[in-house]
Amino acid sequence: MYQSLLTFRYLRTKVMPLLAALAVMLCTAMVLVVWSVMGGFLVSLLSMGRAMIGDVSIAFPVVGIPHYEQLLEDLEADPSIAAACPTIESIGMLALDTGEQRVVTLVGVDPERYHAVTDFFDRLWWTPITEPLPRDDLRADPRLDNNREPLVAPFVDRLIAAAQSAGLPSETIGALRDRAELRAQAVRSAPITSDARSESAEALLDLRDLIAADLSTVSDDRYPALLSTLEEAAALARRLIRDNARLPRLAQLERDGRTLTSTDPATGDALPAMVMGLELTRYYQRDPAGFVLDTWGVFNPDERYTLATVPLSRRAVVVQPEYRSLPVANEFRTGMYEVDSGWIIVPLNLLQSMLKLDETRRVDPDWRSQLGTPGPPPTIGVTPARVTHILIRAADGYTAAQVEERTEDIYERFAAQHPDAPMQPGWRDFNVYQWENKPGLSTFIAAVKKETALVLTLFAFISLTAAFLVCAIFWAMVSEKTMDIGILRAVGASRAGIAWLYLRFGLAIGITGSLLGGILAYLIVRNINPIHEWMGNALGIVIWDPAVYYFTDIPNDVDPIKAAYVLTGGVLFSVLGALLPALRAAYMHPVHALRFE
Amino acid sequence: MPLLTAHNLHKTYRLKRTSVPVLRGVDLDIQPAECVTILGKSGSGKSTLLHLLAGLDAPDKSPKARITFDDKPLSSMRTGALDRYRNRSVGMVFQFYHLLPELNVLENAMLPAMMGANRLTLIRRLPELRERAADLLDRFGLSHRLRHRSNELSGGERQRVAIARALVNQPRLLLADEPTGNLDAATGNAILDTLMELRREQQLTMVIVTHDAAMSARADRTLRIADGVIQRAP
Numbered sequence: 001m002y003q004s005l006l007t008f009r010y011l012r013t014k015v016m017p018l019l020a021a022l023a024v025m026l027c028t029a030m031v032l033v034v035w036s037v038m039g040g041f042l043v044s045l046l047s048m049g050r051a052m053i054g055d056v057s058i059a060f061p062v063v064g065i066p067h068y069e070q071l072l073e074d075l076e077a078d079p080s081i082a083a084a085c086p087t088i089e090s091i092g093m094l095a096l097d098t099g100e101q102r103v104v105t106l107v108g109v110d111p112e113r114y115h116a117v118t119d120f121f122d123r124l125w126w127t128p129i130t131e132p133l134p135r136d137d138l139r140a141d142p143r144l145d146n147n148r149e150p151l152v153a154p155f156v157d158r159l160i161a162a163a164q165s166a167g168l169p170s171e172t173i174g175a176l177r178d179r180a181e182l183r184a185q186a187v188r189s190a191p192i193t194s195d196a197r198s199e200s201a202e203a204l205l206d207l208r209d210l211i212a213a214d215l216s217t218v219s220d221d222r223y224p225a226l227l228s229t230l231e232e233a234a235a236l237a238r239r240l241i242r243d244n245a246r247l248p249r250l251a252q253l254e255r256d257g258r259t260l261t262s263t264d265p266a267t268g269d270a271l272p273a274m275v276m277g278l279e280l281t282r283y284y285q286r287d288p289a290g291f292v293l294d295t296w297g298v299f300n301p302d303e304r305y306t307l308a309t310v311p312l313s314r315r316a317v318v319v320q321p322e323y324r325s326l327p328v329a330n331e332f333r334t335g336m337y338e339v340d341s342g343w344i345i346v347p348l349n350l351l352q353s354m355l356k357l358d359e360t361r362r363v364d365p366d367w368r369s370q371l372g373t374p375g376p377p378p379t380i381g382v383t384p385a386r387v388t389h390i391l392i393r394a395a396d397g398y399t400a401a402q403v404e405e406r407t408e409d410i411y412e413r414f415a416a417q418h419p420d421a422p423m424q425p426g427w428r429d430f431n432v433y434q435w436e437n438k439p440g441l442s443t444f445i446a447a448v449k450k451e452t453a454l455v456l457t458l459f460a461f462i463s464l465t466a467a468f469l470v471c472a473i474f475w476a477m478v479s480e481k482t483m484d485i486g487i488l489r490a491v492g493a494s495r496a497g498i499a500w501l502y503l504r505f506g507l508a509i510g511i512t513g514s515l516l517g518g519i520l521a522y523l524i525v526r527n528i529n530p531i532h533e534w535m536g537n538a539l540g541i542v543i544w545d546p547a548v549y550y551f552t553d554i555p556n557d558v559d560p561i562k563a564a565y566v567l568t569g570g571v572l573f574s575v576l577g578a579l580l581p582a583l584r585a586a587y588m589h590p591v592h593a594l595r596f597e
Numbered sequence: 598m599p600l601l602t603a604h605n606l607h608k609t610y611r612l613k614r615t616s617v618p619v620l621r622g623v624d625l626d627i628q629p630a631e632c633v634t635i636l637g638k639s640g641s642g643k644s645t646l647l648h649l650l651a652g653l654d655a656p657d658k659s660p661k662a663r664i665t666f667d668d669k670p671l672s673s674m675r676t677g678a679l680d681r682y683r684n685r686s687v688g689m690v691f692q693f694y695h696l697l698p699e700l701n702v703l704e705n706a707m708l709p710a711m712m713g714a715n716r717l718t719l720i721r722r723l724p725e726l727r728e729r730a731a732d733l734l735d736r737f738g739l740s741h742r743l744r745h746r747s748n749e750l751s752g753g754e755r756q757r758v759a760i761a762r763a764l765v766n767q768p769r770l771l772l773a774d775e776p777t778g779n780l781d782a783a784t785g786n787a788i789l790d791t792l793m794e795l796r797r798e799q800q801l802t803m804v805i806v807t808h809d810a811a812m813s814a815r816a817d818r819t820l821r822i823a824d825g826v827i828q829r830a831p
Contacts, residue, residue, distance in 0.1 A: 002711040009699035487695045491709040492684020591654045
């Protein structure tokens with residue numbers, strides 16, 4: 001009881017314990033912020049990656065899975081499976097028109113079925129959007145379909161402000177304002193169409209002419225600020241014109257992406273086309289402060305790029321390199337760099353054909369030796385079309401692990417019915433796996449997990465300084481309170497009671513510091529994006545570079561379970577720090593303590 | 598039967614390689630309700646003897662050395678029993694008061710009472726303990742000072758708080774180490790009056806270490822300690 005009273009009084013009257021609580025608070029907040037952000041990053045990464053490959057995969061690279069439609073039927077009949085789709089994955093080469101060549105993963109899909117498993121359509125990049133991405137305050141994203149209004153209004157304001165600061169006569173400014181407002185109104189109200197001579201385009205051209213005319217009337221060295229603003233305004237007008245032409249393309253690009261086709265401008269035919277990962281063309285550029293850069297990047301929907309791949313025989317022998325020149329239907333972005341920088345989605349039948357996985361006739365192997373035999377070689381059978389992967393989406397209420405188990409059973413039955421279906425030792429481990437165990441991906445995810453664990457371990461070690469700080473402060477306090485310890489022993493306090501007094505004090509500091517640290521961490525994490533934005537704008541410090549982390553926003557959720565672990569750790573570290581001084585106090589000789597000066 | 602006895606007490610302090618013998622075979626018997634003063638020069642071992650009697654320190658190991666309270670040898674008590682002995686049977690008063698500066702007057706006086714019981718019992722008995730401590734402080738003329746910190750009190754007031762703390766658990770033995778040594782004569786006399794009154798009322802046994810001849814004159818018996826042994830005062 002006297003310990004409670006003294007702990008309360010020490011906390012209220014001493015500065016040093018408050019410093020210790022402050023140290024605990026900072027360490028707790030630091031660890032919790034790091035864990036929340038890194039953990040959130042990992043969760044975002046995993047959910048994004050999962051979106052492109054489903055929950056469970058059956059994979060037999062090179063050899064492929066024949067009769068896959070039958071297998072898909074069997075799989076989709078199972079209640080644990082919501083959808084399944086066939087895909088082919090193969091290494092290929094992309095030749096860009098810049099002369100650059102990239103090694104890529106070619107993924108052949110049937111887009112509708114692929115979407116049913118992976119939400120592929122939601123990952124298409126070039127689609128009309130109505131809301132800008134976070135931090136795109138200037139609405140510079142060319143996909144925005146209403147990006148004229150916020151650009152035109154400030155333009156007029158800037159123009160007038162620059163004219164005023166340049167000291168132009170007021171009647172000139174008035175006339176400038178009237179004409180600019182008139183034309184700007186025309187730009188705002190004009191409908192967007194794909195017709196280059198549309199009302200909107202006319203208004204834009206008028207605006208550009210107006211700016212050019214005003215530029216010539218005031219082209220004087222005395223007005224550099226005005227000239228600069230007018231040049232800026234001219235650039236703006238050019239951009240409005242360009243956007244006006246580009247926006248209608250977005251709806252078409254979305255349709256193209258969903259069908260993996262592109263319309264031939266000459267014939268109007270739908271041609272097979274590819275959808276590339278956004279990082280492949282380096283479109284997704286942002287400036288150091290994280291704002292979207294206004295550029296198409298390398299991607300150009302009117303260009304064709306060459307894909308090359310090498311079909312292999314069942315024994316992994318190179319057959320004959322295959323090349324295709326394909327237009328780009330769209331781009332996709334999962335948020336996972338490994339996928340976005342390395343995948344190209346193409347029509348399934350196209351890749352089947354390139355890799356010789358399509359249905360083929362089997363001819364008589366002895367026919368060549370029968371020289372002089374007229375006509376084509378006799379067909380002795382048909383080799384069914386194959387795919388290398390089956391992607392599976394779990395039904396609601398089923399885990400990936402449950403679906404993996406069901407899939408193994410279904411495949412085993414399927415293979416029993418089809419002797420040509422591949423089945424090799426250890427197939428359950430190597431050929432049927434959950435999404436996060438996908439070869440290549442699993443090492444990346446493991447690396448991120450390890451990185452998170454490493455950072456946390458380092459910060460936890462750093463947090464040990466809080467324990468040492470508590471220890472040092474308590475050691476000093478015990479020295480300062482030596483006489484009090486003697487008094488307490490003289491009036492009957494036990495050794496355990498004295499030890500508990502200081503341990504309890506450490507506990508109080510740990511609880512106070514940890515709770516305050518938890519609150520501080522919550523406030524920081526919840527507001528981490530505005531804080532980061534402020535740091536970028538005011539100080540030029542950008543820690544979370546979207547070009548590195550692939551997410552425009554820093555994860556800002558605090559997991560209550562993680563918070564509980566960290567706060568408990570803070571309390572334990574404090575008690576640990578108080579342990580040695582508490583033992584020292586307990587074993588202090590009461591007579592020596594009473595005589596202490 | 599004496600309440601407190603000490604036989605053949607030796608105490609030697611060791612400072613590096615030097616041994617400093619302070620007590621060289623002290624013997625004494627203190628009867629119940631007796632007031633005994635112990636006189637001696639500085640460094641003669643008076644305080645050391647008081648610490649041994651309070652169970653705060655142990656005499657040099659010797660088969661013949663023995664301190665008993667109510668016929669129970671302190672050396673046979675385990676640590677917990679010795680803590681309880683100091684808490685319940687003995688009250689200690691020091692020359693420099695030794696109050697805890699973070700606590701107010703009432704809390705300082707209640708401190709030993711807060712150590713004696715477990716939390717639930719204590720919560721139940723808290724009003725009673727508070728009343729007992731407040732009564733004692735009222736008796737010492739400190740009822741208007743209950744919420745004051747020790748640094749807001751005079752030396753005499755502090756010593757009266759220390760005495761109230763020593764008596765709050767109603768001990769049978771009061772050990773006082775120069776209780777008036779730091780006070781002026783008038784204040785010292787007032788403290789002494791209070792102690793004598795308590796002794797009369799509660800049959801309190803008192804052992805007081807002092808330099809003060811006036812205090813010695815009011816004791817039942819005066820012992821002198823010199824050369825590490827007790828000599829009857831002339």
